[in-house]
Amino acid sequence: MDVTGSSAIVTGGASGLGFATATRLAGAGARVVLVDLPGSPGAERAEELGGFATFVPADVTDGEQVQAAVEAAVSRGPLRVVLNCAGIAPPAKVLGRDGPADLGAFERVLRVNVLGTFNVIRLTADAMQHNDPDGDPVDGAGDRGVIINTASVAAFDGQIGQPAYAASKGAVHSMTLPIARELARFGIRVVTIAPGIMETPMLAGLPEAAQESLGHQVPYPARLGRPDEYAALALHIVENGYLNGETIRLDGAIRMAPK
Numbered sequence: 001m002d003v004t005g006s007s008a009i010v011t012g013g014a015s016g017l018g019f020a021t022a023t024r025l026a027g028a029g030a031r032v033v034l035v036d037l038p039g040s041p042g043a044e045r046a047e048e049l050g051g052f053a054t055f056v057p058a059d060v061t062d063g064e065q066v067q068a069a070v071e072a073a074v075s076r077g078p079l080r081v082v083l084n085c086a087g088i089a090p091p092a093k094v095l096g097r098d099g100p101a102d103l104g105a106f107e108r109v110l111r112v113n114v115l116g117t118f119n120v121i122r123l124t125a126d127a128m129q130h131n132d133p134d135g136d137p138v139d140g141a142g143d144r145g146v147i148i149n150t151a152s153v154a155a156f157d158g159q160i161g162q163p164a165y166a167a168s169k170g171a172v173h174s175m176t177l178p179i180a181r182e183l184a185r186f187g188i189r190v191v192t193i194a195p196g197i198m199e200t201p202m203l204a205g206l207p208e209a210a211q212e213s214l215g216h217q218v219p220y221p222a223r224l225g226r227p228d229e230y231a232a233l234a235l236h237i238v239e240n241g242y243l244n245g246e247t248i249r250l251d252g253a254i255r256m257a258p259k
Contacts, residue, residue, distance in 0.1 A: 001134050001143045001238050003081055004029030007073040011060050011120055012085035014040035016200035017150065020227035021083050021234045026052035028235060031076040035060070035069045036086070060086045060116030063123065070127050078131045081238055082124045084149045087113045087168075089202060091161040106164045113168035117149055121179060121190075129186040144187040146238050149176060151194040151247055157256035169194070173247045180245035189244040191237045196251025198225040218252035225250060 008025045012018035013034030022032045022045070032053040036042040042055035056072050058065035073079045088109055092101045128145030151169040158166025173192055180190035197203070197214050203224065215223040233250055237243050 001080060001146060001241065002029075003238060005031075005077050006080040007031045007033065007077040008081035008083070009033045009035055009069055009073050009079065009120070009124060010083040010085060011035045011058075011116075012087065012150075013083075014042040014045050014055075016085070016202070017195065017198065017227050017230045018083065018085035019045050020231040021085065022053060023049065024228070024231040024235045025081060025083075025238075026050075030081060031073075033069055033073040033076070035066070060084075060120055061111055063119060066119055066123050070123050074127055079124060079127045080131060080134065080143065080145045082120065082128075082145070082147045083234060084117045084120050084147070084172075086116055086120075087150060089152075089162075089165045092164060093161050094163060101163075109164035110168050110171070113165070114171045117172055118175070121147055121149075125183055125186070125188055128188050133187050142187045143189060143241060145189070147179075147183075147188065147190045148234050148237055149190070149192040151176075151192050153194050153196045153249060153251050153254065153256055155194055155247075156249075157254075159256050160259040176247055177245045184244070189237075189241070191243050191245070192247040193230060193233060193237075194247050194249045194251070195230055196225055196249070196254045198230065199227060217257070218254045221252055223252075225252065 008030040010018045010022045013022045014036035026032050026049045034042045034046050034055045035058050038057040046053040046055040056069040058069050094101050131144040133142040149172050151172040154162050154166045155169035155173045176192040
């Protein structure tokens with residue numbers, strides 16, 4: 001798919017993986033809507049991308065707010081690309097020092113990472129189904145849209161303290177295929193990326209020694225993954241019409257230890 005003149009939505013677009021991908025999409029000619037929380041630097045990030053981006057503050061779990069982002073995107077061109085990068089990862093053991101894990105905290109992770117992802121999928125797919133196909137469907141170039149979700153290697157190698165996060169990312173992985181199968185009749189592809197240990201704001205707060213230690217756990221290359229590597233894969237998924245219904249690990253061959 002050629003994204004020139006099309007619009008794209010990137011949730012979690014104010015930083016990390018989301019902003020790196022938004023930058024790549026804008027460079028490829030897409031009109032990008034950055035979606036992030038009101039307190040995020042989304043407006044500043046949109047300014048950095050010039051006329052190729054706009055910021056719409058939204059909570060991905062709120063249907064009306066996400067629909068406003070969809071309408072903003074459609075007003076700039078046919079919505080053909082969606083990146084679900086918004087997510088949270090607070091750690092919590094089942095049995096902590098203060099007793100059993102807080103059920104509300106567990107539920108919040110599932111709400112943001114699973115319900116939020118699905119909320120964006122359902123509303124953007126509704127807009128995408130009305131697009132004209134991008135080329136000949138027989139040649140795999142008939143996309144009306146591409147939806148890319150973000151899972152994590154935690155979906156497969158969850159560590160101690162990650163039951164909520166692993167469960168949420170496992171759900172994102174698990175719903176990829178059934179949604180891809182359903183949306184196939186509209187020419188909408190659905191693919192998920194499962195990143196390993198990436199250089200994101202979530203890890204930036206760790207001491208440098210801790211970051212180096214995490215990087216050395218990766219077989220090759222023995223370092224943290226870079227947001228632009230995620231963005232490069234995302235753009236390849238958009239352009240490669242035969243990628244569909246799959247979760248792709250982007251992790252340097254790491255398999256996470258128990259802790």
